[in-house]
Amino acid sequence: MSHCSSSKGKISGLNQHYEEKVRPCIDLVDSLRSLGVEKDLNLPAIAVIGDQSSGKSSVLEALSGVALPRGTGIVTRCPLVLKLKSTKSDSWQGVLSYTKKKENITKKLKDSSEIENAVLNAQIALAGKGEGISHEMITLEIESSDVPDLTLIDLPGIARVATGNQPIDIEKQIKSLIETYIKRQETISLVVVPANIDIATTEALQMAFKVDSSGQRTLGILTKPDLVDKGMEETVVRTVNNQVIPLNKGYMIVKCRGQQDINENLGLVKALEKERQFFNENSHYRSLLEDGKATIPLLAERLTKELVQHIMKTLPQLQKQLEMKLEKTSEDLKALGDGVPLDENEKTNFLIMKIRQFNDALEEVKRAEEDLKNSDTRVFSKIRWEFGKWKLALDSKSVKTEEILRDEVEEYVRTRRGKELPGFVNYKTFENIVRQHVEELEEPALKMLRDVKDIVHTCVDRIVNSHFNAFSHLLRAAKNPIEDFHDEQFQQAEEKIHSQFKMEKIVYSQDCLYSHQLNIVKQKPSTCFGLKASSVNADVREMAYHLTSYLKITCDRLANQIPLIVQYHILDQYVSQLQNAMLSMIGGDNPGMLLREDSGVASKRKELKERLERLKKGGKVLSKFVHSA
Ligand code: GDP
Ligand code: MG
Numbered sequence: 001m002s003h004c005s006s007s008k009g010k011i012s013g014l015n016q017h018y019e020e021k022v023r024p025c026i027d028l029v030d031s032l033r034s035l036g037v038e039k040d041l042n043l044p045a046i047a048v049i050g051d052q053s054s055g056k057s058s059v060l061e062a063l064s065g066v067a068l069p070r071g072t073g074i075v076t077r078c079p080l081v082l083k084l085k086s087t088k089s090d091s092w093q094g095v096l097s098y099t100k101k102k103e104n105i106t107k108k109l110k111d112s113s114e115i116e117n118a119v120l121n122a123q124i125a126l127a128g129k130g131e132g133i134s135h136e137m138i139t140l141e142i143e144s145s146d147v148p149d150l151t152l153i154d155l156p157g158i159a160r161v162a163t164g165n166q167p168i169d170i171e172k173q174i175k176s177l178i179e180t181y182i183k184r185q186e187t188i189s190l191v192v193v194p195a196n197i198d199i200a201t202t203e204a205l206q207m208a209f210k211v212d213s214s215g216q217r218t219l220g221i222l223t224k225p226d227l228v229d230k231g232m233e234e235t236v237v238r239t240v241n242n243q244v245i246p247l248n249k250g251y252m253i254v255k256c257r258g259q260q261d262i263n264e265n266l267g268l269v270k271a272l273e274k275e276r277q278f279f280n281e282n283s284h285y286r287s288l289l290e291d292g293k294a295t296i297p298l299l300a301e302r303l304t305k306e307l308v309q310h311i312m313k314t315l316p317q318l319q320k321q322l323e324m325k326l327e328k329t330s331e332d333l334k335a336l337g338d339g340v341p342l343d344e345n346e347k348t349n350f351l352i353m354k355i356r357q358f359n360d361a362l363e364e365v366k367r368a369e370e371d372l373k374n375s376d377t378r379v380f381s382k383i384r385w386e387f388g389k390w391k392l393a394l395d396s397k398s399v400k401t402e403e404i405l406r407d408e409v410e411e412y413v414r415t416r417r418g419k420e421l422p423g424f425v426n427y428k429t430f431e432n433i434v435r436q437h438v439e440e441l442e443e444p445a446l447k448m449l450r451d452v453k454d455i456v457h458t459c460v461d462r463i464v465n466s467h468f469n470a471f472s473h474l475l476r477a478a479k480n481p482i483e484d485f486h487d488e489q490f491q492q493a494e495e496k497i498h499s500q501f502k503m504e505k506i507v508y509s510q511d512c513l514y515s516h517q518l519n520i521v522k523q524k525p526s527t528c529f530g531l532k533a534s535s536v537n538a539d540v541r542e543m544a545y546h547l548t549s550y551l552k553i554t555c556d557r558l559a560n561q562i563p564l565i566v567q568y569h570i571l572d573q574y575v576s577q578l579q580n581a582m583l584s585m586i587g588g589d590n591p592g593m594l595l596r597e598d599s600g601v602a603s604k605r606k607e608l609k610e611r612l613e614r615l616k617k618g619g620k621v622l623s624k625f626v627h628s629a
Helices: 007-013 016-035 056-064 112-127 170-182 203-211 233-240 259-263 268-281 286-290 296-336 344-366 379-398 402-416 427-439 442-468 472-503 511-523 527-535 538-587 599-628
Strands: 045-050 080-086 093-100 103-109 138-144 150-154 187-194 218-223 251-253
Touching (some): 016 296, 045 170, 045 296, 056 150, 056 187, 056 218, 056 296, 093 112, 112 138, 150 296, 170 187, 170 203, 187 203, 187 296, 203 218, 233 286, 268 296, 344 442, 344 538, 379 442, 402 427, 402 538, 442 472, 442 538, 511 538
Parallel strands (some): 045 150, 045 187, 080 138, 187 218, 218 251
Antiparallel strands (some): 080 150, 093 103, 093 138
């Protein structure tokens, strides 16, 4: 069979200006594609969607000159990416490829007659026998002088009801598959609709609207104009003229080979002649041909143009995505490191370097000097926040109004007075009330300790993972002391806080400090005393002054003391202990053992390196294009 396409003639017949603009664009996407950037980014492409038997394959076939599997039922069962590349040479080259269970399978094709079987076999390999579908794509690359420069994606047709051995949810499966392709900003959707049905009922058009409501990326294609009922032609013409369901990009109409044409072995070239003749001779449709809205060759030309425009439009976005991906890849690669040297001495050096880098990172956290990524917060800032909350808890204690304290004193005296006559409020009362208040502060102090512990733990865990991720033995060796020291230091801090609160039971302050505070309290104009002053027992009032003064002094002391304890153990001691333990690893175990990489790591590194190369080259190609455009 001759695989002839009309569009070749059209493209080469276009004016110089167009040729200058089209080629570089198509070449750009082509070279990105041949670099394999497609694995990392979605490149501009055209997807063909439509209900079953709407004529998708026929349109693709006519556009590409490539005979695809046809038949009834779901014939296209995997996405088929048809990469057409127009060449000057006379040779025909076809390669079919797909990936199954991470294995790349490629098959060279000698000529176009091998396509149909190769595609069918690939579909069976991916989607099994029967009528199930698969999301895995099949790629068919064809280089020939007879094809236009286009990449088209054939998708399974939308089936309304499951039949025979199809899965019951076949419609849902197909729709979700179609959606993944047409919702990409990089995809132009060709919605194929038979002209002989009511266009408003087509599922495909509704799907396209759903993902592209403004219709920027959707082009309608009417097929089977020869099958339109008499009297309905004007509706078809109005549809193509965008007057029925308007699309931003509008519609085109084509006539492909019908079943009879195929039975009669009508070649694709002949079919194009017949198509032109059909539109020319039909009084209703002739105007559409004159407006450039009908026939396969004009569609091919339009598509190339659309693709070029689309490429130009999505270019900045593509460039940005590429840059982001590049950055992420080099970060991932950096985290993985360069790999372990083979020489034993160098291995030790390598281990020293890894440990030094890790210890440096810890040191930075300890000194609150760590580098931050985007919106992250320094560990010490988080700790300071916890310290602040602790201060607030203390404040709510020390700013207790004198009135409340006075009530407490009165209550205390009322319930526990001994044999003394009223008015003799003694020092014991003072001590007891003080102790009661201070005791209440222990739990908030311990909570603060736990919160800070969690903050530091999370941070150290992240650092250890990021440094030793590639070496599971080293990671495990580091994680043990991390947990041990953490518990150890936590316990010590807890013990100290306990002791502190035990010590606080000794009510003490330097005389001069205490007198000073008492003076301040007494001089402060007090609202509550003013009101009920006359009714308040002078001793009780005096006692309230003392309590206020002493609680203020105690709270000030604890405001500094508890954070000091927490910081000393949970940050300083813990980090130093961990750093020392890491250093001692250098002399100890066999470094080769600690540095043994997980099996996946080497291949992951290789993959990342390849991607990095690819993206770098892709970036160069892109920026070169942008600058010359
Ligand atoms: P798909 O399921 O969407 O891929 O549809 P096909 O391309 O397999 O087409 C379904 C049937 O419609 C086939 O028998 C085609 O020959 C026929 N067909 C496609 N386009 C036309 C057309 O323009 N005119 C006529 N008469 N038949 C067509
Ligand atoms: Mg089909």
